[in-house]
Amino acid sequence: MDWKQRYADCLVPAEEAARLVQSAQKVWLGMFSSNPDTFSRALYARRGELHGVQIHHYVSPFVWATPEASEAFQLVTCFTTPADRQQIAAGMGDYLPFGNFRESWIKDAVRPFHVACVKTSPPDENGFLSMGTALWANRTALDVAETIICEVDDRLIRTFGENYVHMSEVAALIEHDRAHDQEMPIPPRTDEVIAATEVIGTLIATELVNDRDTLQIGFGDVTAALAVYLGDKHDLGIQTEVIPGGTVDLVEQGVVTGKYKDIAPGRVVGSAFAAIPAEEARRAHLNPKFELWDFCHSDDLRVLVRETNFVTINNALQVDLTGQVTAETLNGRVYSGPGGQTVFALAAAYSEGGRSVIALPSGSTVGGERHTRIVAQLAPGSTVTVPRTFVDYVVTEQGIATLKGKTVRQRCDELISIAHPDSRAELRKEAARLYAL
Numbered sequence: 001m002d003w004k005q006r007y008a009d010c011l012v013p014a015e016e017a018a019r020l021v022q023s024a025q026k027v028w029l030g031m032f033s034s035n036p037d038t039f040s041r042a043l044y045a046r047r048g049e050l051h052g053v054q055i056h057h058y059v060s061p062f063v064w065a066t067p068e069a070s071e072a073f074q075l076v077t078c079f080t081t082p083a084d085r086q087q088i089a090a091g092m093g094d095y096l097p098f099g100n101f102r103e104s105w106i107k108d109a110v111r112p113f114h115v116a117c118v119k120t121s122p123p124d125e126n127g128f129l130s131m132g133t134a135l136w137a138n139r140t141a142l143d144v145a146e147t148i149i150c151e152v153d154d155r156l157i158r159t160f161g162e163n164y165v166h167m168s169e170v171a172a173l174i175e176h177d178r179a180h181d182q183e184m185p186i187p188p189r190t191d192e193v194i195a196a197t198e199v200i201g202t203l204i205a206t207e208l209v210n211d212r213d214t215l216q217i218g219f220g221d222v223t224a225a226l227a228v229y230l231g232d233k234h235d236l237g238i239q240t241e242v243i244p245g246g247t248v249d250l251v252e253q254g255v256v257t258g259k260y261k262d263i264a265p266g267r268v269v270g271s272a273f274a275a276i277p278a279e280e281a282r283r284a285h286l287n288p289k290f291e292l293w294d295f296c297h298s299d300d301l302r303v304l305v306r307e308t309n310f311v312t313i314n315n316a317l318q319v320d321l322t323g324q325v326t327a328e329t330l331n332g333r334v335y336s337g338p339g340g341q342t343v344f345a346l347a348a349a350y351s352e353g354g355r356s357v358i359a360l361p362s363g364s365t366v367g368g369e370r371h372t373r374i375v376a377q378l379a380p381g382s383t384v385t386v387p388r389t390f391v392d393y394v395v396t397e398q399g400i401a402t403l404k405g406k407t408v409r410q411r412c413d414e415l416i417s418i419a420h421p422d423s424r425a426e427l428r429k430e431a432a433r434l435y436a437l
Contacts, residue, residue, distance in 0.1 A: 003122040003152075007173055014174045017149050018042035021115050024052040028110075028145060030118035031136035032272065035060040036151035037180040039117045047072035056096075056113070057084075058137070059337075061182040065092040079337030081185035088334055095334050097383070099342045103296035106137070107144050116145035119176060120165065121156040127167035131292075132156030133273035133281050135163045139294035147171045153178075157281050161269070161291035184275050193221045196361035199397040204313060205229035207400060208357055208393060209236075212260040213309045216240040216344045219274055220315030220327075222359045230255060237261035239307055241298050241340045243270040243290070248283045251290075258289075262307050267291050271298040299340035304347035312348040314341045314386075316360045316394075320377050321412045321431050323388030323403045325358050332381030345386045355392050362396040362420040372423035374415050376430030394418065409437050 004011055021027055021043055029035055040062040047069040054074045055064050065075040065087035075093030077084055087093045100106070118138050120129035129150055131138055139162050142148055148169050153176035158164075189197075200222055209215065209230065214237035217226050227246030230236065237258040238247060247268060250256040258266045268290045273281065284290050297303065304310070316325045317335060328338050348354040363372045374396070378384070392404040394415060401414035412431040416424050431437045 007123060007167060010167070010170060010173045012172050012174060014038045014042035014151075015045075017117070017172045017174045018046055020147055020149065020172065021046070021050070021053060023050050025114035026054045026112065027056065028113040028116040028141040029055065029057045029060060029062070030131065030134065030138050031057075032059045032134045033184060033275070034119045034131045034134035034136065034138055035062060035182070036117045036119045036149070036176070037062065037182050038177045039149060039151050039174060041180055044069065044073075056110070056141075059185070061185050077337075079339060080334055081336070082187060083185040085335065097328075097338065099338050099340075101295045101299035101340060101343060102302070103140060103300070106140055106296055110141070111144035113141060113145040115147045115149065116141050117149040117151060118142070118165070119153050119156065120150040121158060122152050122154055123167050124158070128164045129167070129170070130156055130158040130163050131165070133159075133276065133284070135161070135292040135294060136272050137295040139163075139165075140296050142169065149174065151176045155278070157285035159284065159286070159290055159292045160288060161293045162297070163292040186275055189221050192365055193361060196397040197222050197225050200359050200361075200395050201226050201229035203395050203400055204357060204359065205233070208355060208395070209233060209311055210309070211235055213237070213311045214239050214258075214261050214307050216310070216312040216348075217244045218242070218314035218339070218341060218344075219244065222361065223313050223315050224274055226313060235259045238268040238270070239263050239304070239310070240270045241272075241295070241344070243268060243273045245274050245276045245280065248276075248280050248287075252283070260309070263303060264291065269293060269298060271295050295340065299343050301343050301347055304344065305350045307347065307351055307354075309353035310348050310351035311355045311357065312344040313357045313359060314344065316358045316373070316385075318373050318375050318378060318382070319358060319360065319394055319415065320375050321415050321427065321435070322408055323391045323394065323411050323415070324378055324384050325386040325388075325391060326378055326382045327385040329382045332379040338383075338385045341385050345390045349390045349392070356386070356390055357393045357395060358386065358391055359395045362398050362418060363423065370420065370422060372419055372427070374419035374423065374427065376427055376434055408435055412437055
């Protein structure tokens with residue numbers, strides 16, 4: 001029997017499902033590609049009749065914070081993107097910093113959600129629906145939701161782990177309209193970033209990653225492409241938040257085996273896949289080598305510190321001359337979010353044989369002007385995502401700075417050496433002024 005017939009009593013139009021949301025309620029919407037596009041449109045269409053609805057959308061493409069909807073919806077996000085960055089900066093939404101992913105802490109911090117809606121696969125013969133390539137923190141949110149709505153998209157894959165919700169939990173089903181598909185809020189990589197990544201990826205793969213290491217790879221403009229550079233390694237493991245593109249290839253090639261992992265040996269563990277092509281996603285479908293677990297497992301520090309030879313590789317927006325890292329603010333303004341970066345850096349620092357690596361281009365060209373990303377000190381208002389005491393290496397296209405065991409003077413020398421040559425003289429002058437060097 002077709003799922004639409006089997007669950008006909010739960011299947012409703014999106015407009016009817018949207019009426020389950022009432023004024024002054026708190027709503028969770030699926031993260032990233034699990035965002036329910038059709039439901040979002042239907043709920044947004046009710047902006048004239050609602051007020052004070054708190055919308056929690058993290059790393060999602062739908063634009064909620066608009067002048068015409070300001071009375072109806074209050075946006076809350078813990079990770080801004082091009083879809084909401086300007087609105088947060090203008091005070092049209094609220095930024096919620098998260099970095100502790102202990103399950104009970106998260107549930108206490110966010111509960112309750114009156115309504116939660118996520119995009120899922122159709123229910124299988126046992127009544128289970130999958131969130132495809134994008135579990136993220138959805139399972140925890142559903143655990144503290146009073147009413148669950150699933151927007152069914154038959155293109156979504158199934159994975160192992162805890163990437164599921166059961167029909168016994170679901171109040172309503174709606175069908176996803178493919179005409180409502182939205183591009184994920186990921187800006188294209190510039191030629192400048194691509195060129196820097198070629199060098200940075202090669203340096204990390206050849207100098208900082210060893211056979212049998214277990215890797216966490218952050219999702220950013222540089223590190224997202226790292227899998228391409230790991231093809232000559234052996235018996236790597238993946239224990240991460242976001243599984244980068246190309247990982248399925250590495251598993252099929254025998255590069256990633258997980259044979260020496262302490263956590264889930266033989267399996268690639270994350271909370272979501274990056275924005276991978278549909279063809280790569282199909283190869284991960286019901287592949288026992290891959291498991292998706294909620295943030296409160298994949299980013300739980302108590303779990304991660306068990307891993308040996310744990311190498312965490314993350315992006316930064318800026319790094320100061322002592323090694324302080326911000327991955328969430330740019331020149332003092334909220335730009336993205338920490339995700340699990342802080343937790344993973346701590347875990348690598350505590351791991352026997354572990355290494356905490358930060359990767360970024362030495363500079364960025366904006367409006368024809370070069371701006372250094374190795375800065376003398378972080379701007380006022382900046383957030384320190386990773387303290388300098390938990391950063392072992394910083395890598396740019398200019399080289400590798402080794403910070404582990406180094407004094408402030410030595411750190412400054414190391415980081416100036418990997419800054420863009422055009423910025424080094426000014427950085428050295430500022431280092432002398434700030435740190436009496």
